[in-house]
Amino acid sequence: MSTALLTDRYELTMLDAALASGVAERRTVFEVFARRLPPGRRFGVVAGQGRLSALLPQVLYGSDDLAHLDFLRPATRAWLDGRPLSLSISGYAEGETYAPGSPVLTVEGCFGEALLLETLVLSVLNADTAVASAAARMVLAARHRPLIEMGSRRTHEQAAVSAARAAYIAGFALSSNLEAGRRHGVPTAGTSAHAFTLVHESEAAAFTAQVASLGAGTTLLVDTYDTAQGIRTAVQVAGTELGAIRLDSGDPRVEVPKARALLDELGAMRTRIVVTGDLDEHQIESLAPQAVDAYGVGTSVVTGSGAPTAGFVYKLVAAAREDGADALLHPVAKTSEGKGTVGGRKWAFRCGPEREALRLHAGGAGRPLQRPLPGGDDLAAARATCAEALAELTPEARRLDPGPPAWTATTEDP
Amino acid sequence: MSTALLTDRYELTMLDAALASGVAERRTVFEVFARRLPPGRRFGVVAGQGRLSALLPQVLYGSDDLAHLDFLRPATRAWLDGRPLSLSISGYAEGETYAPGSPVLTVEGCFGEALLLETLVLSVLNADTAVASAAARMVLAARHRPLIEMGSRRTHEQAAVSAARAAYIAGFALSSNLEAGRRHGVPTAGTSAHAFTLVHESEAAAFTAQVASLGAGTTLLVDTYDTAQGIRTAVQVAGTELGAIRLDSGDPRVEVPKARALLDELGAMRTRIVVTGDLDEHQIESLAPQAVDAYGVGTSVVTGSGAPTAGFVYKLVAAAREDGADALLHPVAKTSEGKGTVGGRKWAFRCGPEREALRLHAGGAGRPLQRPLPGGDDLAAARATCAEALAELTPEARRLDPGPPAWTATTEDP
Numbered sequence: 001m002s003t004a005l006l007t008d009r010y011e012l013t014m015l016d017a018a019l020a021s022g023v024a025e026r027r028t029v030f031e032v033f034a035r036r037l038p039p040g041r042r043f044g045v046v047a048g049q050g051r052l053s054a055l056l057p058q059v060l061y062g063s064d065d066l067a068h069l070d071f072l073r074p075a076t077r078a079w080l081d082g083r084p085l086s087l088s089i090s091g092y093a094e095g096e097t098y099a100p101g102s103p104v105l106t107v108e109g110c111f112g113e114a115l116l117l118e119t120l121v122l123s124v125l126n127a128d129t130a131v132a133s134a135a136a137r138m139v140l141a142a143r144h145r146p147l148i149e150m151g152s153r154r155t156h157e158q159a160a161v162s163a164a165r166a167a168y169i170a171g172f173a174l175s176s177n178l179e180a181g182r183r184h185g186v187p188t189a190g191t192s193a194h195a196f197t198l199v200h201e202s203e204a205a206a207f208t209a210q211v212a213s214l215g216a217g218t219t220l221l222v223d224t225y226d227t228a229q230g231i232r233t234a235v236q237v238a239g240t241e242l243g244a245i246r247l248d249s250g251d252p253r254v255e256v257p258k259a260r261a262l263l264d265e266l267g268a269m270r271t272r273i274v275v276t277g278d279l280d281e282h283q284i285e286s287l288a289p290q291a292v293d294a295y296g297v298g299t300s301v302v303t304g305s306g307a308p309t310a311g312f313v314y315k316l317v318a319a320a321r322e323d324g325a326d327a328l329l330h331p332v333a334k335t336s337e338g339k340g341t342v343g344g345r346k347w348a349f350r351c352g353p354e355r356e357a358l359r360l361h362a363g364g365a366g367r368p369l370q371r372p373l374p375g376g377d378d379l380a381a382a383r384a385t386c387a388e389a390l391a392e393l394t395p396e397a398r399r400l401d402p403g404p405p406a407w408t409a410t411t412e413d414p
Numbered sequence: 415m416s417t418a419l420l421t422d423r424y425e426l427t428m429l430d431a432a433l434a435s436g437v438a439e440r441r442t443v444f445e446v447f448a449r450r451l452p453p454g455r456r457f458g459v460v461a462g463q464g465r466l467s468a469l470l471p472q473v474l475y476g477s478d479d480l481a482h483l484d485f486l487r488p489a490t491r492a493w494l495d496g497r498p499l500s501l502s503i504s505g506y507a508e509g510e511t512y513a514p515g516s517p518v519l520t521v522e523g524c525f526g527e528a529l530l531l532e533t534l535v536l537s538v539l540n541a542d543t544a545v546a547s548a549a550a551r552m553v554l555a556a557r558h559r560p561l562i563e564m565g566s567r568r569t570h571e572q573a574a575v576s577a578a579r580a581a582y583i584a585g586f587a588l589s590s591n592l593e594a595g596r597r598h599g600v601p602t603a604g605t606s607a608h609a610f611t612l613v614h615e616s617e618a619a620a621f622t623a624q625v626a627s628l629g630a631g632t633t634l635l636v637d638t639y640d641t642a643q644g645i646r647t648a649v650q651v652a653g654t655e656l657g658a659i660r661l662d663s664g665d666p667r668v669e670v671p672k673a674r675a676l677l678d679e680l681g682a683m684r685t686r687i688v689v690t691g692d693l694d695e696h697q698i699e700s701l702a703p704q705a706v707d708a709y710g711v712g713t714s715v716v717t718g719s720g721a722p723t724a725g726f727v728y729k730l731v732a733a734a735r736e737d738g739a740d741a742l743l744h745p746v747a748k749t750s751e752g753k754g755t756v757g758g759r760k761w762a763f764r765c766g767p768e769r770e771a772l773r774l775h776a777g778g779a780g781r782p783l784q785r786p787l788p789g790g791d792d793l794a795a796a797r798a799t800c801a802e803a804l805a806e807l808t809p810e811a812r813r814l815d816p817g818p819p820a821w822t823a824t825t826e827d828p
Contacts, residue, residue, distance in 0.1 A: 224750060
């Protein structure tokens with residue numbers, strides 16, 4: 001499917017006017033950054049670069065696309081026809097943490113081409129980063145207990161696939177989404193729903209069927225009727241080697257200790273307890289003292305836990321005043337009230353956990369944060385990047401209660 | 415692209431176990447409903463049925479899909495291989511209002527097939543309904559002034575296309591999303607961004623270029639530097655026949671009257687004012703006394719204005735106790751704490767603006783709300799349905815402040 005029209009109409013009408021006025025071929029630099037984090041968030045995790053790497057080469061205007069752009073002048077359509085974009089793009093590694101001002105993506109090239117990417121770049125980064133940022137907080141709250149992403153049904157069917165991928169990058173262990181397994185290699189898992197129990201003559205018949213099919217190592221959902229009776233039946237059917245039970249209703253701070261005691265009493269000491277049902281990072285943290293072995297998270301992770309979009313913007317920060325690929329870049333900035341921008345292309349460096357320096361030149365102290373894009377779609381590398389970045393956070397930054405950003409990316413004096 | 419794997423792994427493992435235990439062929443009924451509306455919402459607008467109508471025939475397991483289902487028994491894969499689903503589906507008309515308990519979709523057929531649809535059905539209805547429900551509140555708040563959906567960049571690139579469609583159903587006039595124009599026939603519009611002004615030598619040069627390309631009827635973005643000067647330059651360049659100006663920064667309650675007075679002073683009495691910039695239904699309502707001619711809405715509409723998912727669930731409500739397509743259906747219900755369900759297939763009737771009756775049989779007073787699916791993807795019809803349904807709401811239901819649902823769909827005594 002062509003990605004050429006996954007954009008706003010004004011990108012194309014601006015191109016049309018820019019080609020006519022002669023500025024479309026001017027060298028420009030656009031930066032993607034967030035003016036602020038979602039309210040109360042102390043850090044973010046940027047994701048989507050791997051998906052962008054796969055999507056960018058598909059931004060090609062073919063005859064079917066051009067037929068739908070009949071509002072453009074013929075010369076503009078000819079300029080677009082089959083044009084491979086020759087932009088130079090760099091960005092933060094996928095899974096890296098970011099703060100207000102971090103230039104997470106930089107696009108350099110002629111104005112006309114750079115315009116075309118704005119909407120697609122922002123859609124991908126805003127969606128995937130919103131999920132990864134929420135997921136990272138849940139990973140911190142879970143304190144090394146595994147998390148399963150199971151929110152596909154709560155978001156758009158294609159956003160669900162990307163959300164599973166973003167949650168995995170942030171440290172989730174598994175996803176329920178099969179297409180995320182096929183398309184991105186995310187490991188998948190799944191057990192059963194209440195309907196499966198209801199359609200059988202009895203809970204025992206349902207458990208027997210599931211164990212026959214998936215083995216005693218499976219996870220049985222025990223709360224369709226009465227949880228205590230469900231647990232007894234589960235152990236009767238599967239034996240004390242039952243892999244896990246799932247609790248999906250009631251208050252887990254009450255249900256988990258009761259279930260653990262009952263399992264132990266029944267001799268199922270190694271049977272794990274999986275808790276699901278409208279969990280978010282705060283509930284996960286509150287369950288730390290309980291004998292929970294894994295968390296299943298749905299709605300809150302795929303909707304960014306209160307922040308469904310990352311708030312990234314795509315802003316022109318430098319432009320040449322004359323034509324040609326070698327023309328000198330000059331900083332540009334708008335001065336709109338409350339929406340001003342800082343001109344000039346920025347190079348970003350991590351200088352310890354609480355400092356991110358932006359410089360108007362490429363060198364200097366610190367770990368350089370930007371690298372070329374497209375750079376492939378390496379999920380394992382992104383997951384490792386995120387684990388390292390989360391380990392680097394200060395105790396203050398890891399807190400879940402609302403607070404200011406743990407750091408802000410700021411421009412150093414030249 | 416195959417939709418077969420846009421589902422949760424457990425739907426397939428349940429099928430595997432159900433085929434083995436012999437319940438997969440049993441006749442069942444599943445209903446889609448919301449236990450509650452998002453906090454403070456007084457009604458919802460259901461959307462997505464048209465997209466579902468197009469997606470459902472694609473739920474077919476081909477050889478590439480089956481290769482990724484290697485965790486299933488060979489007999490299960492053979493059962494799935496190329497199987498066209500023979501389910502009977504009915505649902506509320508797209509664009510119809512709904513309340514807690516409304517059975518917005520009903521799926522009847524064998525358990526094994528009905529299982530397969532759960533995740534996809536919920537993804538589509540939850541995503542599209544979240545947008546349509548938020549958009550409908552904005553349409554009410556705008557009081558017949560046109561609304562432009564321009565939030566593509568704030569959500570997943572494919573969710574953006576569906577969001578544009580859902581907002582249009584709810585009464586938005588236009589969308590910025592070009593793919594929504596191609597795929598769904600949503601009318602599109604667009605003007606220009608700050609980058610277009612910044613890349614030119616001056617604001618006047620940018621406006622001249624835009625007017626040369628799009629005509630004096632275009633909308634000029636006047637707040638890149640100084641809004642009053644921007645308006646003067648805009649009228650100088652385009653003349654008093656300038657179509658519109660766009661204000662994207664500052665407080666519109668201050669900026670709009672100043673802009674209107676200046677335009678009038680300059681003789682541009684017919685030049686319209688378009689306001690954009692982080693608007694939601696509450697800000698739109700607060701701008702009712704101002705001389706705003708159109709609103710551009712981004713983030714808040716595509717993210718459901720605080721409620722990014724509709725909270726629909728897909729629950730088994732009836733099942734046969736023996737095999738065969740004609741076997742008698744019996745109500746089933748789970749009794750999980752806080753998550754109980756009402757058993758039995760429900761027929762829904764609208765009986766005035768504050769009453770929605772559910773009956774366990776098909777007849778009786780009121781307007782029947784359910785109709786067969788797939789039923790095509792008729793955007794104009796959905797838009798008309800929504801306009802009628804919104805017109806039917808009580809003044810109480812139309813209020814934007816938090817309140818209880820205007821009605822609840824309740825089961826009548828038999």
